[in-house]
Amino acid sequence: MPEWRAYAQAIQDAAFVPDELRLIEAAGLTVDLSAQVTSPAVQTAGIDLLSARGFERARAALLAGEHVNRTEDRAAWHTMLRAPDPIEQVARERQRVREFVQQADAGGRWKAVIHIGIGGSDWGVRLLADACGGKQTRRTLRYVANIDGHALEDAILGMDAASTLIVVTSKSFTTTETLANLRRAIRWLEQAGIEAPCDQVVAITARPTAARALGIPAHQIFEFWDWVGGRYSLWSAVGLPVAMAVGLDVIDGVRAGAAAMDHHFAHAPIAENAPAQLALAGIANRSVLGYGSLSIAAYDARLQFLAPYLQQLDMESLGKSVDMAGRPVTVPTGAAVWGMPGTDGQHTFFQWLHQGTDGAAVDFIMCREADHQWVEEHAMLLANCLAQRQTLLQGTSFDADLAAMLAQGMPAEKAAWLARHRKHRGGRPSTLFVLPRLTPYALGALLALYEHKIFVQALVWGINPFDQWGVEAGKQMASGILEELHGAPQSAAHDLSTQHWISILAEKR
Ligand code: F6P
Numbered sequence: 001m002p003e004w005r006a007y008a009q010a011i012q013d014a015a016f017v018p019d020e021l022r023l024i025e026a027a028g029l030t031v032d033l034s035a036q037v038t039s040p041a042v043q044t045a046g047i048d049l050l051s052a053r054g055f056e057r058a059r060a061a062l063l064a065g066e067h068v069n070r071t072e073d074r075a076a077w078h079t080m081l082r083a084p085d086p087i088e089q090v091a092r093e094r095q096r097v098r099e100f101v102q103q104a105d106a107g108g109r110w111k112a113v114i115h116i117g118i119g120g121s122d123w124g125v126r127l128l129a130d131a132c133g134g135k136q137t138r139r140t141l142r143y144v145a146n147i148d149g150h151a152l153e154d155a156i157l158g159m160d161a162a163s164t165l166i167v168v169t170s171k172s173f174t175t176t177e178t179l180a181n182l183r184r185a186i187r188w189l190e191q192a193g194i195e196a197p198c199d200q201v202v203a204i205t206a207r208p209t210a211a212r213a214l215g216i217p218a219h220q221i222f223e224f225w226d227w228v229g230g231r232y233s234l235w236s237a238v239g240l241p242v243a244m245a246v247g248l249d250v251i252d253g254v255r256a257g258a259a260a261m262d263h264h265f266a267h268a269p270i271a272e273n274a275p276a277q278l279a280l281a282g283i284a285n286r287s288v289l290g291y292g293s294l295s296i297a298a299y300d301a302r303l304q305f306l307a308p309y310l311q312q313l314d315m316e317s318l319g320k321s322v323d324m325a326g327r328p329v330t331v332p333t334g335a336a337v338w339g340m341p342g343t344d345g346q347h348t349f350f351q352w353l354h355q356g357t358d359g360a361a362v363d364f365i366m367c368r369e370a371d372h373q374w375v376e377e378h379a380m381l382l383a384n385c386l387a388q389r390q391t392l393l394q395g396t397s398f399d400a401d402l403a404a405m406l407a408q409g410m411p412a413e414k415a416a417w418l419a420r421h422r423k424h425r426g427g428r429p430s431t432l433f434v435l436p437r438l439t440p441y442a443l444g445a446l447l448a449l450y451e452h453k454i455f456v457q458a459l460v461w462g463i464n465p466f467d468q469w470g471v472e473a474g475k476q477m478a479s480g481i482l483e484e485l486h487g488a489p490q491s492a493a494h495d496l497s498t499q500h501w502i503s504i505l506a507e508k509r
Contacts, residue, residue: 003052004331004460007045007280011288014039016427018393026274027260027445032432035393036281037289046280047270049460055270058459063266065227069466070324075227076466078451079262081235082255082444093223093237097251100202100222101243105138110165112140114155115241116181117169119145121204123312124234125169125241127305128254132440133246134302134371141245144185147177152184161192166201167241171230173203173210176475182214204237229466231312232451253440258448260441265452275452278431282453283460285361285429287331292358295349296339298365299385300438306365307339310450316468317454323462333461335361342366343384350388354424362430364389365446369437385432395426 014037022033062068065077080086086094104110115125122145129141142155156164166185170178182201189197202220203211206228211221222237235258239251261275270276285291294314296307318334340348342364353359366385370378401422405415433449435442458465481498484490485506490499 001049001052003045003049007042007049007284008288010039010041010045011037011284014042016429022277024272024274024277026264026268026449027257028436028442029261029274029445029449030434031274031278031449032434033277033281035389035430035432037284037429038281042284043271046277050270050276050280050456053459053462055276055456055459058455059266062455063262069227069229069464071464071467071469072226074466076229076232077227078229078232078235079259079448081224081228081233082258082262082448084256084259089223089225090236097222097237097240097243098248100220101240101248104165104244109163110139110244111163112142112159113165113167113241113244114142114144114159114185115167115169116144116178116185117204117238118175118177119312119316120230120233121169121171121175121178121238123231123305123309124238127303127309128234128239128242128250128440128443129245130305131300131302131438131443132242132250132253136246136250138247139245141241144181145177147180149184152181152188156185156188161189161194164189164200165244167204167244168201168211169204169238169241171206171224171226171228171233173205173207176479202240204240231316232466234447250440254444254447257439257441257444257446259444261445261448261452265448275449276456278449278453279456279460281429281431282335282361283457286333286335287461289429290332291335291361291429292332293336293338293360295345295353295360295362296337296365297342297345297362297385297388298339299342299381300365300367301341302438303365304341306341307337309447310339311337313447313450314454316471317465318457318461318463319470320458320461320463320465324464325462329461329463331461333463334457339363342388343381346384346388353428354391359392359428362389362392362428363433364430365433365435367435367438367442371438389430389432391424391426392428392430393426395424396422398423 016037018034024031062076063079065075065080067073067075069076080090122143126143144152144155168178168182186197189200194200198215199217201216203216204222205211206224206226208221208223212218222240224233224236228236235255243251265273265275296310298306314337315334320333321329323329339345353362364385366382398419402415402419405418406412433446454465480491481502484502487506490502
């Protein structure tokens with residue numbers, strides 16, 4: 001595409017000397033793109049590229065609930081889940097969740113919740129409850145995702161079965177791990193003498209009949225729909241366990257923040273459109289400048305689940321190698337996403353970010369105000385965030401380092417040798433996201449910003465961000481191997497090593 005070539009060329013031609021402050025205000029957040037490669041030519045080429053890719057039309061189709069998920073012939077209408085005036089079925093389920101939580105609160109029912117779910121039916125709940133809980137936590141919330149028996153064992157440890165509500169979330173209600181953990185949780189209730197264990201189970205799913213078939217009472221089944229992607233589902237009834245643990249105002253708040261970001265995305269011109277500009281910067285870093293990964297550095301300890309949440313959102317959406325027509329893509333698409341809260345990450349992998357051969361693009365997230373009394377510590381946190389970002393951008397000066405060591409009386413040869421080891425090359429791109437405070441509203445706006453960024457990147461790369469065909473083959477293989485571990489004849493298709501281990505492991509079962 002000529003527009004693609006022009007954009008890629010403009011990026012390569014652009015000198016990475018940030019000489020302008022590029023701040024975009026969106027839904028109460030400030031997005032600082034000053035440490036991203038840009039130039040007037042890049043700006044113009046970016047707008048031309050999005051127009052050539054049909055940005056306006058695609059955005060309208062997404063927000064209108066058209067079947068943008070073409071390989072599954074579905075809408076991806078997560079924006080409707082947080083719309084201030086949603087369609088009837090959304091409003092109905094929202095009200096049912098509200099009433100369920102209010103009744104439980106009013107009746108002082110349930111001291112604890114065990115949430116069973118995996119992937120998109122798990123990370124959002126962990127992220128919200130952890131980020132917005134703290135002092136307002138009113139019920140213990142434990143999570144079970146992994147099929148590993150230790151996960152449920154840890155979750156039920158010390159729990160009183162009679163006052164524990166099991167909440168199972170599964171869009172498909174077919175996920176092996178989730179159903180196995182649910183069965184064991186029900187057995188735990190039975191073994192604790194609970195006569196009607198399913199009366200202590202709530203299901204959140206797009207397959208209510210499957211939940212009903214398991215004996216879960218209809219009034220404890222909350223629905224979302226196949227036009228909601230699992231990794232885009234936290235805005236739906238999936239938020240119920242969060243509301244049980246930390247309050248309805250948290251799920252109301254995140255929806256309101258996300259709806260505000262939807263409004264910005266829908267109306268802001270491309271040059272001032274935070275998701276669109278973030279998408280273009282990310283494409284430049286990945287497909288032109290060759291950064292294979294994006295590191296998420298959230299400078300707030302309460303955001304420990306942000307990186308895994310974004311890993312699924314981004315990598316399950318953009319980890320695609322064929323375009324909408326099924327042709328192999330011609331440029332690198334979705335990057336590897338990873339990360340850890342700042343400042344922990346600084347003492348874990350920032351050495352690699354600063355001096356490694358590859359480096360990565362980095363998203364720094366910070367909150368201007370903290371919700372604790374330790375003012376100085378918060379200033380230190382913010383100082384570290386800004387310092388790491390500037391060092392990645394500007395690097396360090398060999399001469400300045402050398403001069404400093406010589407001034408300390410170090411022999412010239414040793415100083416020159418060490419100065420080469422200490423040198424930071426710099427020129428490493430990053431974005432800074434500034435939240436006024438870590439409120440549900442701000443977090444909702446941030447997550448919606450990432451959702452829309454990912455949508456725009458998929459549009460430019462020509463891939464479908466809403467399917468995940470790549471997760472199926474391994475699951476099917478696992479169910480076959482499980483039968484073989486239980487004595488079924490081995491499939492001839494196994495590689496040598498898999499054959500070896502199945503025969504060894506099967507003996508013990
Ligand atoms: O295997 C991947 C996946 O399908 C994700 O897309 C999804 O979020 C997760 O598994 C859980 O699926 P479900 O909500 O249907 O149990």
